[in-house]
Amino acid sequence: MKYSNPxxxxFYPDPSVCKVEDTYYLVCSSFQYFPGVPLFESQDLINWTQIGHCLTRESQVQLGGVNSSGGVFAPTIRYHAGRFYMTTTNDTTRQNFYVWTDxxxxxxxxxxxxDQGGIDPDLYFEDGKAFFMSNGTGDDGIGGVVQCEINISTGAKRSPSRSIWQGTGGRYLESPHLYKIDGRYYLMAAEGGTEYGHMVVYARGDRLSGPFEAYPHNPVLTNRNLGGYELQGVGHGDLVQDGNGHWWMLHLGFRQIGRWLTYHHLGREVFLTPVTFGEDGWFTAGHDGLTLTLFTTDRIPETVRQRGKKLDTFENTDWALDWCYLRHPEKSNYKLQNDRLLLHGTDVALDEPASPTFIALRQKDFDATIACEVLLSAREEGEAGITLYMDENHHYDLAIRSGADGSRSVIKRLNIGDVKSVEQEIKLGREGAVRLLIRSGHERYHFFLVEDGREIPLGTAQTRYLSSEVAGGFTGVLIGLYAVGQDVSAEFTQFICEYV
Known part of the structure; x- marks a missing residue:
């Protein structure tokens, strides 16, 4: 059968996967967004359903004052003795931790x-012992992939933290995962930075503490030399074996907006690539070490069909699964209903590293139509509408704005770094709900006010200014609904996000 990537x-980066009986479970990074660490399950590796989050309570993760791309970094999910473990880093507080569930x-x-530094932690279990790894610096001051034994009940270290592998020489060694396969220990990691030079590398050894011998043909997977190819930034992978003995890698990558336009704004996404072990015990990945947009494989039955959801609405999404907040929200400002959303604004604006009244879906494809009806109630200055949000300094807003004199208008505002500019404004002559419309393409967003079925254009904006190449950071564009202003309330209805 054929399957498509991603x-x-x-924006579901840094995937980690484990298999329990006939079901696969996968987690991803969430950074400053809450709930933290999205959790998915699958029966076939290509169709994934979100079933929850690992961090759903404020007591589990500190996000107050966390800047964009801070907070919760790369998680690892593992299963041992009937219990699931998810370990991750809060990069802002510089703490490694894990949570568990039965x-x-x-x-x-x-x-x-x-009490071990670094980021991208991993857990490995063997012979009743638990081992913790991260990429950082050992107790002896040597950097690399660092390992210690821990008490899995308390997290206390039972051995010093020791660097067991320094990688292959690429920059930003990260994402270490340890496996025991056919009697050998395999240590897989990423190098090159989570950008266009990203790559997966690995080594193997006869003991879990090393020494490790690097694969002679590293990197085992990278798209770094495929200029003009849509899929780039391939790296940060985790291995899993299916029920028929075949090996796969779930890893991140991103889609650039055009053949010669090296920008990406949808974030880093989850890709699936076949892995094959040779008779010599070394494994290869993908198509000659490359990840493709389309793979043909006999490892997945022809009866399996890859499904794709093309339409998101209030009615067919789950507020607790599909939507997320910026940092820890004040829940009293949100009323979530089956067919509508009621927001109460505060003085916290989208440009602050705090928690504005904001709830969002991840943008999942380039070509989309985004629209909703917005009814604004305001006694003072304020606004409510749709934001295409990358971070505090990079977002495009289409909103209804209320003036101190009671006037109302629809605005299109571009926020690009230090430039905050209302590019278009249309005065509204009547009360009542207003329909806002955005059409998204690879290279541009198009903004409209809809009145009496007529689309009134408010101009366009380039997607590249919401890309990681411009904004920096590790996240992707979210489609947010928001309200700002202490005396502002807004009702959102008839929301759609339809992908072509």
């Missing part, structure tokens, strides 16, 4: 902290 679209569909524990 298998999970939009029921994957229920709540996860309070955090258990590990």
């Amino acid at each position: 298998v999970i679209k939009g 029921d994957i569909y229920s709540e996860w524990s309070e955090p258990v902290y590990v």
